[in-house]
Amino acid sequence: MASPLASCARGQVQIVRFLSNSAALCKRAAPLGPLPNEQFEGQDVESLEKYRSFTRYYRVAEKEQKKLHWWKSFKQYQEAGKVKIPLDEVRAEWEKSSGPYGIQRVAEHYGVYKDLFGEATFVPRVTLRVHYRNDEEGLLPVYYGNVVAASEAFAPPEVTFEAEEGSLWTLLLTNPDGHLRETESEYVHWLVGNIPGSQVLSGEEICHYFPPFPAKGTGYHRHVFILFKQEGPIDFKDELRPNPCHSLKLRTFKTIDFYRKYEDNLTASGLAFFQCRWEDAVTQVYHQLLSEYRICFLH
Structure with missing residues (x-):
């Protein structure tokens, strides 16, 4: 965040200089019309014609006010709803420029890095x-x-990303807020490794998808997708869970331990997450998939 360095005394012209710890490069676009006083650029101010009286100044100002300037017509054009902005192109440009840093700041704000990777962070390129x-x-x-409702996330999502041909990836979905016994542990909801390119369905499903099941009274739970780029094929036999896996003990997980184990071959590259809380549909998950009674925390 920028902060002021210095300012002048009261009654004087204030000069404030700001320093910032972030920057973004962007292409400078041409102005939509003439800039203020552009017609006087490069001229000697002393040689310009002076108004010499308020009456003459007032007449010139009144005449100028009645002219249809570009900024007035542009505003009318905009208010009429005729300004078309290519949102897909804007988003694509944002994703390639400052977007990853914005996502990083949001993830830091929500404590995603702290709860999954300890002191480490990464820029989701x-x-x-x-x-x-x-x-x-x-x-x-x-x-x-x-926010995504638990009932809306019952089935596996569609996951896409840009990947080079021949590259390998690992996709993780984990909940750092939902463990019922160990506050420092997570529940792994989905883990797919050795994904060829962006073909998630062609990857090795290490732990099959399990829907969100936040306990009643525990508030919103973060469900975090992490995309890792692999240096090459990885043998995940130690991570394999049975299919189906309805055991919370077998789904107990720690992202930082998983990463440390394979850090020579994994690079965290992508991130997305949603929040989810208890609703009636979660009861069915406990009864049908976990074969346990509904768990409720009272405050």
């Missing part, structure tokens, strides 16, 4: 697009902290 299918609304996107 690869855009991870995650969508759950919703019968009523079509595709439900996962961004960076938006």
Whole structure:
């Protein structure tokens, strides 16, 4: 965050200089019209014609006010709803420029790095697009902290990302807020390794997808997708869970331990996460999939 360095005394012209710890490069676009006083650029101020009286100044100002300037017509054009902004192009440019740093700051704000990687952080250079299918609304996107109902995340999502041909990836979905016995542990909801390119369905499913099951009274739970780029094929036999895996003990997980074990071959590259809390649909998960009674925390 920028902070002021110095300022002058009261009654004087204030000069404030700011320092910032962040910067973004962007292409400078041409102005939409002439800049103020552009017609006087490069001229000697003393040689310009003077008004010499308020009456003459007032007449010139009144005449100028009645002219149709570019900024007035542009405002009318904008208010009429005729200004078209290519949102897809804007988002694509954002993802390639300052987007990864913005995502990093959001993840830091939500404590994602701290709870998954300890003191370590990373810039999510690869855009991870995650969508759950919703019968009523079509595709439900996962961004960076938006709310997704447990009933909407019952089935595995569609995950896409840009990847070079021949590259290998690992996709993780984990919940750092939901462990019922160990506060420092997580529950792994999905783990797929050795993904060829961006073909998630062609990867090795180490632990099959399990829907969110936040206990009643525990508030919102973060469900975090982490995309790792592999240096080459990895033998994940020590991580394999049975299919189906309805045991919370077998789903107990720590991202930092997993990463440390394979850090020579894994690089964290992408991130997305949503928040989810208890609803009636979660009861069915406990009864049908976990074969346990509904768990409720009272405050």
